Amino acid sequence: MSNIVIIGGGYAGFYAAFKLERQLRKNEASVTLIDPLPYMTYQPFLPEVAAGSIEARHVVVPHRRHLKRTRVITARVTGIDHANKQVTVTPEFGDPFTVDYDHVVVTAGAVTRTFPIPGVADVAIGMKTVEEAVAVRDRLIDNMNIAAHMPPGPERDRLLTVVVVGGGFAGIETFAELRGLVSDLLRRFPELTISDTHFHLIEAMDRIMPEVSLKTSHWVIKNLEKREAHIHLNTQLVSAVDGRIELSTGESLETNLVVWTAGVKAQSMLGGSGVPLEERGRVRAQADLRVIDDNGVVEGMWTSGDVAAVPDLSGGGVGGYCVPNAQHAVRQGKHLAKNLTAVLRGEEPKDYFHKNLGAVAGLGVGVGVLQVGNFALTGFLGFLAHRGYHGLAMPMWERKVRVVSDWLLQLFWGRDVASIRAVQKPREFFEEFAARPSPAAEATAKKRASKAKVSAN
Structure with a gap:
């Protein structure tokens, strides 16, 4: 059974996993999705969240709820060793570990692009x-x-x-x-x-x-x-x-x-990972969403979404590439799933084509x-x-x-105009009124803890 690892659970990654679940036969391949967040965010609705028109939790799609047959790992990918077909995963707590793969799908998305303007x-x-x-x-x-x-x-x-x-x-x-x-x-x-x-x-x-x-x-x-x-x-x-x-x-x-x-820019975590990048830091890809380098197709490596430099065959893209938006990311994620499934079955992948409507x-x-x-x-x-x-x-x-x-x-x-800004510092109220031990009692407790530590050693 082939192991497929998807790096990034945004539009492209989520839809790639979602469609793979429906297209793969039983025991044909396993799918693992790795992302530091446990959900994908439908970003076009963020302005309405900011304006109180939509509840914040309603614009996110929990991975574990909607990906029934995918192994979900909530952590960061901090390295890709394609020669040995392994990714290094670093969780928020605990030690880093590796996950083996036969195919890796790089859909790490994009982050906010800023300039060195003071302040x-x-x-x-x-x-x-x-x-x-x-x-x-x-x-x-x-x-x-x-x-x-x-x-x-x-x-x-x-x-x-x-x-x-x-x-x-x-x-x-x-x-x-x-x-x-x-x-x-x-x-x-x-x-x-x-x-x-x-x-x-x-x-x-x-x-x-x-x-x-x-x-x-x-x-x-x-x-x-x-x-x-x-x-x-x-x-x-x-x-x-x-x-x-x-x-x-x-x-x-x-x-x-x-x-x-x-503006936005491609995730910078790929720098130094061995993934072929173009001058703007995006993953080099051909129209069938397979990653390429100077020698041609990198077998077993795929990409799509905002992190990828995918040729726009419709002729409408900026610089000849698909622009980083939700329209392309969703469609590319679905198309990638079809192409990857085809390759697993010995068939030829097809080029991605979408004309902006x-x-x-x-x-x-x-x-x-x-x-x-x-x-x-x-x-x-x-x-x-x-x-x-x-x-x-x-x-x-x-x-x-x-x-x-x-x-x-x-x-x-009307819109929900309740402000719960205090939730960004949830312990502030508790700490203000929490009872604390006297200085003498606290000093005694520290001495006991120190003696217990010495005894244990």
Whole structure:
């Protein structure tokens, strides 16, 4: 029986394992999935998590619940020895160990790409994980609760200023959803008005959302400006030290919340592992999703998703490669499973081909855009298209129902605006009131422990 090891449990890895379970015959191969997280995250919904429209746990798909026949290891892969067909696994607790394989599937995904801008690493929050989305929501709601009882001035302005860096889909959706959240919350804060809140998006290019037409992107900008959310084009972030935002235009402002969405890059854990990488750090692949090096196909090694440089045979990719997005990652994961199964049975793998059908974006409750070729829907119809597409694209029916239930609950009772930021420091409350031994008793206990240790030795 062949051993298949999948490194990474995001879109590509999860779907590869999910489809392998259904395509492999009994005892034809074993599948092991290794990821430091016990779930995959449906990232297109993170802006709605940040805005309180969807419950955070509903946008993640637990590996062990939905992969019935796959061995799941919650740990990091810290080495790949392809010559000996082994991966080194390092768990959070305990010693590293190795797992043997016949085929290894590298789907480690991507991480947030940043630049060495002063202050960014210290103050910014990404929008790549569900934990980040929850932290953004809780901080924004807490800021409003604090600012509501402060007199007008710089400190209150700082709490009520939101800065998003990056004008791609993730940035625009996050920016618009947070604007919608705050506008909705103002009904509950009579002390504040919309003019007291300040939203700024920083984009280095001369346009936003390159996946849609220029006309549609202009509509999005106008819509956000009407909602008092301002977009700075052809503008670079120069510094964010201590929350003081310095822009290349000479403008400056103070903020308590910086959300960074300016691109992604392939997982850096592959560097030095022997996996062939191209100049941008992605795994070199051919169109059938097998890994290649200078000598041709690397037998027994596969890749897909954001970590892979897969040729885009449709001709629509940037630089000739598939762009790192969910559309490609999901389809590549499924296609990889078919190709790997075919190879196990002595058949030839087929090239991956997918032509981008269009793009949808949510811009807050009741507002969205859909772009298919030259055809576009904006406003409420775009909003329905966005929710319809992603409601169907969400993996597993159990998860789809949970997400749709959140939307229906919001329709009747509004979005969930409860902040539980204290959960990020769960022992703080307990420690504050916990009874502690007197200094003398503590010293006696330490002496007894020391004597017991000496006796044991």
